[in-house]
Amino acid sequence: xLIQLSGIERTYTVGTEKVHALRGVDLSIxxxxxxxxxGQSGSGKSTLMNVxxxxxxxxxxxxxxxxxxxxxxxxxxxxxxxxxxxxFVFQNFQLLPRETALANVELPLVYRGVKAAVRHARAQExxxxxxxxxRVHHRPNELSGGQRQRVAIARALAGEPSLLxxxxxxxxxxxxxxxxxIKLFTQLHEQGHTIVLVTHEPKLAARCPRAVRLSxxxxxxxxxxxxxxxxxxxx
Amino acid sequence: MNARIDxxxxxxxxxxxxxxxxxxxxxxxxxxxxxxxxLLAILGITQGLDTSFAKQLESLGSSTLYxxxxxxxxMGNWWEFRNRKDxxxxxAEGVRRLSTYATAVAPMVSRNEEVKFHDLSMxxxxxxxxxxxxxxxxxxxxTRGRFFGESDDDSRSTVAVLGMDVVDTLFPHSDPIGAPxxxxxxxxxVVGTLSRKGKILDESQDEIVLIPFHTHQSQFGAQRSIAIGxxxxxxxxxxxxxxxxxxxxxxxxQTPPDKPDDFxxxxxxxxxxxxxxxxxALFGVAVGIGFITLLVGGIGIMNIMLVSVRxxxxxxxxxxxxxxxxxxxxxxxxxxxxxxxxxxxxxxxxLGLGGAKLVSLVTPLAATVKPGTVFFGVGxxxxxGLVFGIWPAFRAAQLDPVEALRHE
Numbered sequence: 319x320l321i322q323l324s325g326i327e328r329t330y331t332v333g334t335e336k337v338h339a340l341r342g343v344d345l346s347i348x349x350x351x352x353x354x355x356x357g358q359s360g361s362g363k364s365t366l367m368n369v370x371x372x373x374x375x376x377x378x379x380x381x382x383x384x385x386x387x388x389x390x391x392x393x394x395x396x397x398x399x400x401x402x403x404x405x406f407v408f409q410n411f412q413l414l415p416r417e418t419a420l421a422n423v424e425l426p427l428v429y430r431g432v433k434a435a436v437r438h439a440r441a442q443e444x445x446x447x448x449x450x451x452x453r454v455h456h457r458p459n460e461l462s463g464g465q466r467q468r469v470a471i472a473r474a475l476a477g478e479p480s481l482l483x484x485x486x487x488x489x490x491x492x493x494x495x496x497x498x499x500i501k502l503f504t505q506l507h508e509q510g511h512t513i514v515l516v517t518h519e520p521k522l523a524a525r526c527p528r529a530v531r532l533s534x535x536x537x538x539x540x541x542x543x544x545x546x547x548x549x550x551x552x553x
Numbered sequence: 554m555n556a557r558i559d560x561x562x563x564x565x566x567x568x569x570x571x572x573x574x575x576x577x578x579x580x581x582x583x584x585x586x587x588x589x590x591x592l593l594a595i596l597g598i599t600q601g602l603d604t605s606f607a608k609q610l611e612s613l614g615s616s617t618l619y620x621x622x623x624x625x626x627x628m629g630n631w632w633e634f635r636n637r638k639d640x641x642x643x644x645a646e647g648v649r650r651l652s653t654y655a656t657a658v659a660p661m662v663s664r665n666e667e668v669k670f671h672d673l674s675m676x677x678x679x680x681x682x683x684x685x686x687x688x689x690x691x692x693x694x695x696t697r698g699r700f701f702g703e704s705d706d707d708s709r710s711t712v713a714v715l716g717m718d719v720v721d722t723l724f725p726h727s728d729p730i731g732a733p734x735x736x737x738x739x740x741x742x743v744v745g746t747l748s749r750k751g752k753i754l755d756e757s758q759d760e761i762v763l764i765p766f767h768t769h770q771s772q773f774g775a776q777r778s779i780a781i782g783x784x785x786x787x788x789x790x791x792x793x794x795x796x797x798x799x800x801x802x803x804x805x806x807q808t809p810p811d812k813p814d815d816f817x818x819x820x821x822x823x824x825x826x827x828x829x830x831x832x833x834a835l836f837g838v839a840v841g842i843g844f845i846t847l848l849v850g851g852i853g854i855m856n857i858m859l860v861s862v863r864x865x866x867x868x869x870x871x872x873x874x875x876x877x878x879x880x881x882x883x884x885x886x887x888x889x890x891x892x893x894x895x896x897x898x899x900x901x902x903x904l905g906l907g908g909a910k911l912v913s914l915v916t917p918l919a920a921t922v923k924p925g926t927v928f929f930g931v932g933x934x935x936x937x938g939l940v941f942g943i944w945p946a947f948r949a950a951q952l953d954p955v956e957a958l959r960h961e
Contacts, residue, residue, distance in 0.1 A: 373954045394878050401876020412871045429876040
């Protein structure tokens with residue numbers, strides 16, 4: 319079991335009001351799975367993604383990632399877990415604008431303390447893997463949206479994390495480019511990567527072998543992507 | 554993750570960011586640069602003043618005492634000093650006879666007179682009547698000719714020894730030795746010239762003519778208090794010599810035991826402490842102004858760093874998501890602040906050194922800057938960057954990664 323969430327609650331205090339974003343989520347994901355987390359805005363899916371990505375810690379509940387109890391870790395340890403275990407892919411790419419594609423991809427390795435020569439080689443390799451061998455020294459503003467997202471995926475892969483965590487990865491792309499990105503995820507899944515994909519699009523969730531539907535801070539459906547996505551259409 | 558990586562990566566990011574914002578960097582740099590320049594120029598001038606003053610005091614003689622009617626630094630009733638009994642030749646003779654510490658005792662009496670040679674003249678030259686001990690007491694040397702001796706004094710000879718400023722003015726092209734010069738209504742024969750001493754507190758020591766003591770009295774009258782210059786073997790003997798001189802003078806002047814000294818024993822080093830008292834406060838204020846300028850520069854750094862942190866909120870979020878610890882973010886921004894400051898410090902150092910040089914060229918102050926001051930300038934600026942960069946850096950590190958990633 320790669321991810322084991324049980325009884326996860328997350329409460330925010332906004333002013334004097336308490337907002338229950340997650341109200342007791344139980345979820346297990348095995349290594350090698352490709353799981354979509356689907357839900358409408360306000361369903362708690364972003365909060366869940368942040369908790370899974372160790373960017374946020376739950377108010378209550380336990381979270382084991384790759385055997386480590388990450389729910390109670392301090393800030394430094396969480397930073398290290400993010401660095402080693404998780405590869406983020408964001409909706410708006412989140413590349414550093416002044417750095418080349420190569421430097422962007424190297425970043426997680428920099429924070430891991432990998433030597434420059436090894437770093438270059440591994441970043442290069444990751445860029446080749448996403449089909450950007452000829453764009454290594456380009457800066458983000460010299461790349462198309464699809465290419466930028468490929469750089470971001472290469473960056474997520476470079477650290478060889480146990481989990482790829484993608485947040486609406488096709489949200490800022492046209493449908494053709496989005497399709498290419500989904501194909502890339504499909505390939506990565508076939509190569510054995512574990513992928514958690516957060517989306518509000520049922521069509522995208524339907525492409526995933528498994529989908530989890532969140533509503534009002536609770537898991538309301540968990541099953542094959544096609545079925546869970548259909549339920550959403552019915553609802 | 555270790556500190557080495559934090560610093561390496563931090564420096565790389567810092568340089569990149571500074572290059573990306575050239576104008577902003579330059580303006581911030583100027584602020585800190587002006588602060589460092591001000592501080593360095595002030596320090597340079599201070600150091601220069603101190604060294605030149607110390608040198609000047611040395612030329613007064615480091616093992617010399619002057620017995621006079623009133624102290625150089627007068628604290629108290631001026632009238633009381635004025636009404637004291639005059640010091641006379643007899644006192645000088647008494648000191649010479651009784652003091653076991655004195656190696657030379659020179660009575661000195663002075664007034665200002667015009668000195669002429671043919672159609673050249675020099676106004677208000679110090680005419681000093683003294684004896685041959687004068688040389689040892691004051692540290693002057695005879696560079697040409699001879700000094701006058703006891704026989705010259707006994708016979709009230711009209712012979713003169715000239716300071717170099719007088720030589721320069723009256724004898725620009727001719728040899729002074731043997732020349733007749735006119736002082737007041739008498740003609741003197743030049744028998745020697747003195748070595749050049751330079752200035753003390755912007756006052757030339759070489760605008761002087763020496764004549765035998767009694768010649769001076771016979772021409773200008775004996776109704777003037779004299780000064781008695783006493784030199785001792787080593788500076789260490791000054792305190793003991795002073796004690797002894799006080800005793801001798803009180804005896805010679807028959808000062809009643811219940812009355813305070815009616816004379817003063819002056820030492821050049823007293824001038825030093827007075828000088829320090831007078832200038833210390835002034836330099837304090839000047840250095841304070843320098844620090845305030847630096848403070849303003851530092852606030853500029855803090856401001857720009859806060860802007861930088863705000864602008865790069867998303868970048869901070871990305872770095873945190875990819876595994877940067879808080880400490881890494883702190884180091885990154887502190888290094889950025891320190892780099893800007895250090896560049897400013899380098900500029901300011903160049904400017905400050907230039908300023909000090911300029912001051913030494915256009916004013917009589919000899920502004921000197923020690924080589925170590927340069928490192929001080931750059932290092933101090935970097936420290937300012939550290940101090941004023943640390944708060945913005947901590948703010949950057951405290952950002953919630955989730956919020957930071959969402960920042961527009």
